[in-house]
Each structure stands twice: as structure tokens, then as C-alpha cells.
Amino acid sequence: MKDITFGQYYPVDSIIHKLDPRLKIILCIAYVVLIFLVKNFEGFVLIFLFLAGVIILSKVALRSILNSLKGLLFLILFTFILNLFFHNSAEDTPLLYWQPFADASFFISGFYVLITKEGLIFAIRMLLRLTFLMIGTSLLTLTTTPVELSDGIESLLSPLKIFKFSPHTLALIMSIALSFIPTLMNDTERIMKAQKARGANLDTGSLLKRAKALIPVLIPLFVSALTRASELTDAMNARCYNGDKGRTKMKVFKLKFKDFVAFFIMVAIFLIILLWTNHLTLIVF
Amino acid sequence: MSIVVENLNYIYMPKTPYEKHAIKNISFEIKTGEFFGIIGHTGSGKSTLAQHFNALIKPTSGKIIIDGMDITAKKADLKLLRNKVGMVFQYPENQLFEETLEKDVAYGPKNLQFSPEKIKAVVERSLNLVGLPYEEFKNRSPFDLSGGQKRRAAIAGVIAMEPEILILDEPTAGLDPSGKREIMELVLSLKSECTPTIIMISHDMEEIARYADRVMVLNDGEIKFILPPRELFAKKEELNSLGLDVPPITELAYALGKKGFIFPKTVINDNEFISAILPQLKGGKK
Numbered sequence: 001m002k003d004i005t006f007g008q009y010y011p012v013d014s015i016i017h018k019l020d021p022r023l024k025i026i027l028c029i030a031y032v033v034l035i036f037l038v039k040n041f042e043g044f045v046l047i048f049l050f051l052a053g054v055i056i057l058s059k060v061a062l063r064s065i066l067n068s069l070k071g072l073l074f075l076i077l078f079t080f081i082l083n084l085f086f087h088n089s090a091e092d093t094p095l096l097y098w099q100p101f102a103d104a105s106f107f108i109s110g111f112y113v114l115i116t117k118e119g120l121i122f123a124i125r126m127l128l129r130l131t132f133l134m135i136g137t138s139l140l141t142l143t144t145t146p147v148e149l150s151d152g153i154e155s156l157l158s159p160l161k162i163f164k165f166s167p168h169t170l171a172l173i174m175s176i177a178l179s180f181i182p183t184l185m186n187d188t189e190r191i192m193k194a195q196k197a198r199g200a201n202l203d204t205g206s207l208l209k210r211a212k213a214l215i216p217v218l219i220p221l222f223v224s225a226l227t228r229a230s231e232l233t234d235a236m237n238a239r240c241y242n243g244d245k246g247r248t249k250m251k252v253f254k255l256k257f258k259d260f261v262a263f264f265i266m267v268a269i270f271l272i273i274l275l276w277t278n279h280l281t282l283i284v285f
Numbered sequence: 286m287s288i289v290v291e292n293l294n295y296i297y298m299p300k301t302p303y304e305k306h307a308i309k310n311i312s313f314e315i316k317t318g319e320f321f322g323i324i325g326h327t328g329s330g331k332s333t334l335a336q337h338f339n340a341l342i343k344p345t346s347g348k349i350i351i352d353g354m355d356i357t358a359k360k361a362d363l364k365l366l367r368n369k370v371g372m373v374f375q376y377p378e379n380q381l382f383e384e385t386l387e388k389d390v391a392y393g394p395k396n397l398q399f400s401p402e403k404i405k406a407v408v409e410r411s412l413n414l415v416g417l418p419y420e421e422f423k424n425r426s427p428f429d430l431s432g433g434q435k436r437r438a439a440i441a442g443v444i445a446m447e448p449e450i451l452i453l454d455e456p457t458a459g460l461d462p463s464g465k466r467e468i469m470e471l472v473l474s475l476k477s478e479c480t481p482t483i484i485m486i487s488h489d490m491e492e493i494a495r496y497a498d499r500v501m502v503l504n505d506g507e508i509k510f511i512l513p514p515r516e517l518f519a520k521k522e523e524l525n526s527l528g529l530d531v532p533p534i535t536e537l538a539y540a541l542g543k544k545g546f547i548f549p550k551t552v553i554n555d556n557e558f559i560s561a562i563l564p565q566l567k568g569g570k571k
Contacts, residue, residue: 011302063300187379193341194380197372198442199364199396216392219382223428 008064010142016058017143020259021152027266028140034270035129035136044128046273051135060142068138069131076130083123084115092116150175155253168244176232184225191220288315288338288450288482293347295333295506307333309506310347318481322497322514324488326528329503331486332375335452338484339372351450368397371448371480375455377439381427386412386438387419389427393446411441414478415471433464437471444479451480455487465489469496490532494518494553502527519551534558 016024038047055065069076088094099112141149154171161167192202195216202213295308307330315321323331336342337349340356340363349356356366374380383389390411394404409419415437427438436456444451456472457465469492476483487493493500494514502509502517504527510517518524518531521539530536538552538561546565552558 061301190374191380193336194372194374194377195392196341197339197367197374198380198393199367199446200392201396216380216382220379224379 008142009145010060010064012059014057014059014143015258015262016054016139018258019262020253020255021144021148022156022253023255023259023263024140024144025149025152025156027263028137030266030270031136032133034273035132037274039125042276043273044125044132046276047132050269050273051132051139054139055135058139058143060139064142065135065138068142069134072130072134076127076134079130080123080127083126084119085113086119087122088114088116088119092118095120146175146178150178151249151251151253166244168247180225180228183228184221187224188217188221191217191224287317287352288484289348289350290314290337291348291350293334293337293349294345295330295337295342296345297333299345307506308337308344311506311508313501313508313511315482315484319483320476320496320498321482321484322493322500323484323486323503324490324493324500324529325503328505330506331503332454334503335372335454335484335486338450338452339370340366341372364397367448368446369448370450370452371443371446373440373443373451373453373456375458376436377443377456378427378432378435380439380442381435384426385424386417386427386430386441387423389438390442390445393442397446407445407447408441411445412438414444414475415441416467417441433460433467436460436464436468440468440471440475444475448480450482450484451475453483453485456485457487457489457492465492472496490518490530491534494532494535502529515551515553518553 035047038044055062094114094116096115097112098114144152150171153174154167157165157167157170192200196202200213200216202210202217204210205213291312293308293311294306297303297305297307311334323334325331333342337344338351338356340361344357347357351366351369354366355361381389383392387408390408391404394407399407408423412419412422417434417437422438427435430438440456451472453472457468460468472483472485473496485493485497497514499511499513500517501511502524509523509527510520518535521531521535524531531539532553534555535552538546538548538558541562542548546562548561550557552561
């Protein structure tokens with residue numbers, strides 16, 4: 001269970017860790033947009049170099065970053081394979097065409113496998129995009145504590161207050177959800193061990209069998225999650241929680257000089273990548 | 286059913302910033318029929334060690350041999366092992382899940398593929414043993430029971446698997462004094478009636494002093510002592526420096542000893558205390 005370190009905060013002291021979380025969130029969004037604007041391979045090389053730079057600056061062990069990729073490896077490969085076989089049109093250059101049952105008289109004679117050059121390029125592009133997307137976004141969560149993250153989001157969404165939307169509530173929900181993840185993981189692990197000690201077999205057998213074997217884990221888990229939730233509600237009520245009315249922050253974000261420097265450097269890098277790789281055809285994409 | 290532990294090491298989350306060397310090269314032996322206590326302050330590795338006995342955790346290195354069977358081997362028969370070693374976790378009531386007590390207690394025996402007749406027999410016996418009479422409780426939902434009853438129901442679920450070694454991780458945590466007494470009496474009756482070997486982790490020194498034959502003190506993943514309670518609790522200063530206490534009655538005897546009362550041996554229970562102090566009070570001098 002503990003192997004699921006997907007985006008778990010990596011506690012070291014680095015420039016990236018110290019940046020203002022709001023800035024990191026904005027840059028992360030810009031980075032995601034950038035990934036989808038870049039179309040050619042020079043662009044991906046540049047993004048790779050950029051990512052490598054940020055990773056070195058952040059002092060996060062490469063192992064943790066790769067671990068966060070592991071969970072989505074299946075999704076990434078699945079996308080790659082689907083794109084490889086199904087992203088093609090009549091004008092494309094075929095690389096491989098295979099119609100194994102052409103002689104058969106019934107419906108499977110129409111079955112064929114076709115890989116085209118365009119499809120292959122598209123599939124590789126999507127593969128790189130998803131990989132860079134995952135690495136980039138997990139860098140945000142690896143270098144920012146969950147509290148900073150939800151406070152940052154709250155602060156960024158505060159303009160929405162004029163539409164009667166409460167960013168505070170959203171941030172609270174988020175931070176409670178995030179802080180419950182480790183607790184629930186521990187609960188899951190403990191209950192799984194307890195049931196294993198009672199002879200439960202959770203790791204082998206058919207899919208249906210394994211799903212059934214999970215019932216003894218899931219029911220106690222739900223019970224404990226609901227108990228914890230209602231205890232938390234009581235604890236908040238007992239301390240007079242009243243939403244964000246008149247509430248002050250313990251930590252107030254202030255942009256510092258280094259945040260501005262980081263912002264301009266990043267924007268410059270993003271613009272260079274965009275302009276260089278798209279040759280000013282930005283408007284056409 | 287002896288347990289032999291040889292050079293056991295366990296490293297938690299290796300090669301991450303959260304890495305922790307939880308168990309450091311320890312070796313010891315627990316004999317058949319022994320009531321073995323494990324104490325140590327939070328984070329000393331007690332629970333981690335206990336989970337090794339049931340192969341719920343695989344050691345980083347080292348061996349555990351239970352009744353001649355190397356349970357750390359790659360192809361260890363886990364089903365057989367879990368039949369031999371029963372594990373009652375902290376707050377075991379959190380593992381109840383079935384609609385009725387009968388079904389819940391039958392979960393373990395079913396996993397071990399006992400025959401239907403045998404399942405019925407062990408469920409009945411286990412529920413009766415833990416003080417939840419079978420006929421009265423078999424159709425009750427485990428979620429309707431009181432805290433102490435839930436805990437006893439969970440223990441019934443473990444002993445229904447007919448283990449020969451029972452591991453209890455703080456079985457009395459979070460109970461009131463009478464609940465604690467009930468659980469400890471239950472543990473003793475289990476020892477005499479079904480599981481001869483008991484390993485118990487506890488924070489309650491009084492319990493340890495009263496019930497354990499030998500006590501292991503763990504500190505930061507290392508064994509500090511393995512001694513019978515009386516010899517162990519004579520080492521008050523050393524225990525205090527490890528963040529552990531002696532039982533309250535031992536503490537009292539120690540304090541009175543400083544005021545001139547004489548205790549010929551380390552006092553670890555109320556009766557010893559009374560028989561040592563009474564003759565000294567009759568003189569009315571002190």
C-alpha cells in the first residue's frame with residue numbers, strides 16, 4: 001500500500017519548494033497548456049530539458065518522480081496503442097497493413113490492422129505529452145505541501161467571491177480530502193492485514209474472486225471513514241467553526257523577489273519554446 | 286510451537302526520505318507455553334515485530350522459524366502459518382464486517398477451508414469462550430454490540446481459526462478498568478484452554494507484571510532486556526531512562542523504601558506489597 005507515493009510531498013529544502021504556491025499553480029497550468037500547444041519534436045526536446053532543469057533544482061529524487069509515473073503507466077500505454085492503431089485516415093502513408101482473414105467468407109474478413117506513419121507520430125506525441133504532463137504536475141505536488149496547495153487555490157479563486165462562490169469551502173473540502181488520504185491508506189493497510197491474518201486471500205484468484213475478497217476490507221473501511229467524518233464534524237463544531245466569516249490566516253502569502261524572478265524566467269522559457277517550435281504559427285493551431 | 290528469531294532486520298520504506306530502520310538485527314526465542322510480553326515506547330518497533338510472526342511483514346533480512354518451519358522462506362505455506370499463529374490487532378473491532386456475529390466469526394475458519402460441521406463447532410465454541418453465548422448472540426449484528434463486546438467478538442474471530450500461538454497487540458487499549466480486567470481474564474482462559482503460547486504487546490506495566498512469564502523491552506528497534514517481570518522491574522532507573530515506567534505498586538514500594546521501609550524483594554503485585562508492609566506497620570513506629 002505504501003508504494004502509492006503518487007505525488008506525495010517530498011520533504012527537502014530547495015528553491016522550487018520555497019516558491020509561492022500560487023505562482024507554482026499558475027505556472028503549472030501554463031505548462032500544461034504549453035504541452036498541448038507544442039507540436040513538433042524539437043519542442044518536446046526543449047520541454048524535456050526544461051523539466052530536467054526543474055527536477056535538478058527541486059532536489060527531488062528521480063525515483064520518486066518515476067514512481068508517480070508508475071501508477072499511470074497503463075493508461076499511457078493504453079492511449080499509445082489505441083492511437084497507434086486507430087488514428088489514421090485515407091491519405092496517410094501506411095507502414096503496416098495486415099488483413100489476416102481476407103479469404104474468409106464471413107464477417108471477420110473485413111478485419112484488418114493498419115499502422116500509418118501519421119498515426120505512429122501522433123501516438124508518440126500523445127505518449128510524450130501524457131508523460132511530461134504527469135511529471136510536471138507531480139512536481140507541483142512533490143514540492144508543495146497539501147496545506148500550501150489548498151491555501152494557494154483558495155487565494156487564486158478568491159475573485160469568485162463576487163459570484164457568491166466560496167473558495168474557502170472548496171479549499172477546506174480539498175484539504176480535508178487530502179489529509180484523509182494517508183489516514184485512509186493506513187486504515188486500509190491495517191484492515192487488509194487483519195483480514196489476511198484471518199486467512200483472507202486478497203492477492204490471487206480470478207478478478208471476480210478478488211473483488212469479492214475485498215468486501216471484508218471495504219465494509220470496515222467505510223465504517224471507519226464515516227466514523228472519522230462524523231467525529232471531525234463534531235470537533236469542528238465544538239471549536240465554533242463558522243465558515244470563513246471573520247477568519248484570518250495563520251500564513252499570509254506574499255510574493256517575494258525570488259518569486260518574480262522565477263516567474264519571469266519561466267515565462268521567458270515558455271515563450272521561447274512556443275515561438276521556436278511553432279514558428280509563430282500559434283494562431284493557426 | 287517455539288518461535289526462533291535470528292538476526293531479524295526490517296527497514297521501512299527503503300530508499301525514500303521516509304526510510305526507517307525499524308528492527309535492528311535482533312535474535313531471541315519464545316518457548317512453547319510461554320506468556321511473552323513485549324513493551325517499549327511508541328515507535329520502538331513492537332507492532333512491526335509482532336506482524337513478522339504472522340508473515341504479514343516480510344523481513345528485510347533474517348529468519349523466523351516457528352515450530353521448525355521457516356516462515357521467511359519464499360515459498361512458506363501462509364495458510365498453514367495463519368492456522369498456527371493467530372493475530373489480534375490493535376482495536377480489532379475495526380475488522381468486523383459481516384451481518385451476523387456467526388458469519389463474522391466463521392470468516393477465518395472458512396478461509397482455512399474447515400468443513401461446515403467443524404466451522405459451526407468452532408464458531409460456537411469461540412463465541413462461548415469469549416463470553417458471548419452462541420445461542421444469544423449468533424444472529425446479532427456485530428455493529429450493534431458495545432465496545433467491549435465488539436472486541437471480544439473480534440477475538441473470537443481469531444481463536445476460531447484454532448491457532449496454537451496467539452499474538453495480541455495492546456488488547457486492552459481504550460477500555461475502561463473493568464473492560465480491561467475482562468479482556469485479561471479472557472486472555473488467561475484462552476491460554477489455558479486453547480492457545481498455550483501468548484505474545485502480548487502492552488503499555489500497561491501492571492498487566493505485564495501480573496501475566497507475563499518473560500518480558501522483552503524494545504527500544505528503537507533493539508532489544509534492551511528479556512527478563513522475567515520481577516527482575517525487569519527491579520531496574521527502575523534504566524526503564525525510566527527508556528521512557529518506560531514500573532507498575533504503580535512497584536513505584537510505591539520504591540518510594541516507601543526510601544523512607545526506611547524494607548522490601549526483601551522487588552514488589553510487583555498488591556499481595557506481595559501487603560504482606561511485606563503489614564508487619565512493619567504493626568510496630569507503629571514509622
